[in-house]
Amino acid sequence: MPATHRWTLTRYLIEQRRRFPQASGDLNALILDVSLACKAIARIVAQGRLAQAPATASVNVQGEEQKPLDVTSNELFLRMNEWSGHLAGMASEEMDEPRQIPAAHPRGKYLLAFDPLDGSSNIDVNVSVGSIFSILRAPAELVDTGRDVVEADFLQPGAAQVAAGYALYGPVTMLVLSVGDGVAGFTLDPNLGEFVLTHPHIQVPADTREFAINSSNSRFWEPPVKRYVDECLAGAVGPRGKDFNMRWIASLVAEAHRILMRGGVFMYPRDTKDPAKPGRLRLLYEANPIGLLIEQAGGRASTGRQPLLGVKPGALHQRIGLVFGSKHEVERIERYHHEPATREAEVPLFAARSLFRD
Template sequence: MSLGATLKRFLESETTGRQIGGEVASIIENISKASIELAQTISFTPPVEKTEDELAPGADLQRPLDTLAHNLFETQLCNSPASMLVSEELDGLKELGGESSLCVTLDPLHGSANIETNMSIGTIFSIIDIDRATPGDPLDAINSGELLAAGFFVYGRQNTLTLSCGNGVSIFSFNPATSQFVLIKEHVCIPQGQKEFAINTSNYRNWDSGVRHFVDDCISGRDGPLGADYNMRWNASLVAEAYRILIRGGVFLYPGDSRQGYENGRLRFLYEAMPIAFIMEQAGGKAIDGFERILERKVTSLHGRVPLIFGSVDMVKQAGEYFTNDPTENTRFPLFASRNLLRN
């Protein structure tokens, strides 16, 4: 596919010949339409003054713009073949009008707290072919399904869509002159060897020893155990971090820690960690919870949280060794929480 091709043309090429390819393409196109409207709304949204309640630590607050974003996507998805929707802004799984077996997971506006500081925010989604014949809990249908596609939008200097339909990763940029997303990068491959890590070091005192030792050794630079100088990044925006790693390489870490409510980190598994992990692996990278692949985990709750490490294979493996082999690991708060509950 040549650079400059429209998203529609790309999807026609990408999904031709697949049993449900046309339905997947239609859903992605509808999601992209909602993202265009959302980006326009964000660009003209004045900053909202924070209240004391909004500053409460660890709270997932639902701002008016979060609700608006969800409504935009839900409206478009109701006009698509999608049959089910899981959204951060919904308590449970919602039945849509589509007759397909496709379920959409959605974080409609990730990082909405960053709007006041004009930082990049975005939307994360995935499309799962679920087994609707599975009796009982809908989670069983999701766990027995197949992840077909995932993507995320970044609303910033450029409005971009990073997308994988299971055949590598491509990046699109919105062209306001034509009101279309056009292909700007294809066959994205995460660079290896980039000595760069992203973690919120203000939580250092709450981490287990493995996390602390990894960060300490990175900061020690060429005179330390790792024998190289490392840069540190932290944008407090998952979509911005993911985009940067796809382009530059390195590793992102959001571990669990000793604070109440942070034992499993803060990122949601189904509609944040899982789509990002899918994209990272499709770009030749790796995504783990500290012990196992994110994509090998089972969904135990629609809004369940999971620790997350992703990036280039070399950096993720390097970080993972600290977490699994650290001799002084503090067992009071297992670094990436309990594993046995999520293993078969």
């Protein structure tokens, strides 16, 4: 491959397309439309309160607090992508049902699922947020008949994604993308107004000494997760024989970006906090696109029990447990889930020689 110094996103996509001479170019154009939406959102996020007056948060279709910028970001994604003729339909965290392509616009052969502003609860404290997107092929029958898109059209396993990525709105704006040939990172050059290739071959180290989990949920964790975290916290004198650092940002994009840049493992596992929800994160437009990026970068993405990208979705807004990052750590967590249940690790206060004997 030619030297990639100062490649723009457009050139990168053209070079990728050359691997498939029969390709129409529609996927490239769709990704550029998505990147345009991300640029527009980045501009608004960077202005903070200067961009809009404080407003009362509402509640979205999933019963979650919806910031005004969530609504704005969703509208930008819809407006930037509905007109070009590349899509047969869209699905968003902020909408209960799939979005139809307006009759005035042509329809295409792809589906776009997205979380327009992940981590929006962090906006008021100036912590990095982002957008996540997943691109699927529309079922042939949908393309051939031109019927309205329905929920079932989106219910494809993560392995079926043709492209996925996220935009990170932090000290700099980045777009991290996979079109099935590894993972590349692009930094928004404010002088050019273009995403420029700065991280051409991102790889997740197989080993790590860093993990991320929300410890406030520890009382709800399943035994394999408790075992893993306890072993990490035991440090050099414990069974792992090394010290670990713990991180938690509460922004999936920021967590994924840190792991792609330097390794680590992220856990938002299934727990017992709400038995009606088998996980916190949404499968189609959060877990699957992040999972594809991690796997394409040599890491591993899992539910804790099975490979994430093989899960067949059952609903548009289905939630799922998610573990991803450095391959060897994720494999260890999976192994703990499949091993027979063992007695919880003892701690000094409750050890056999303590006052609280069995």
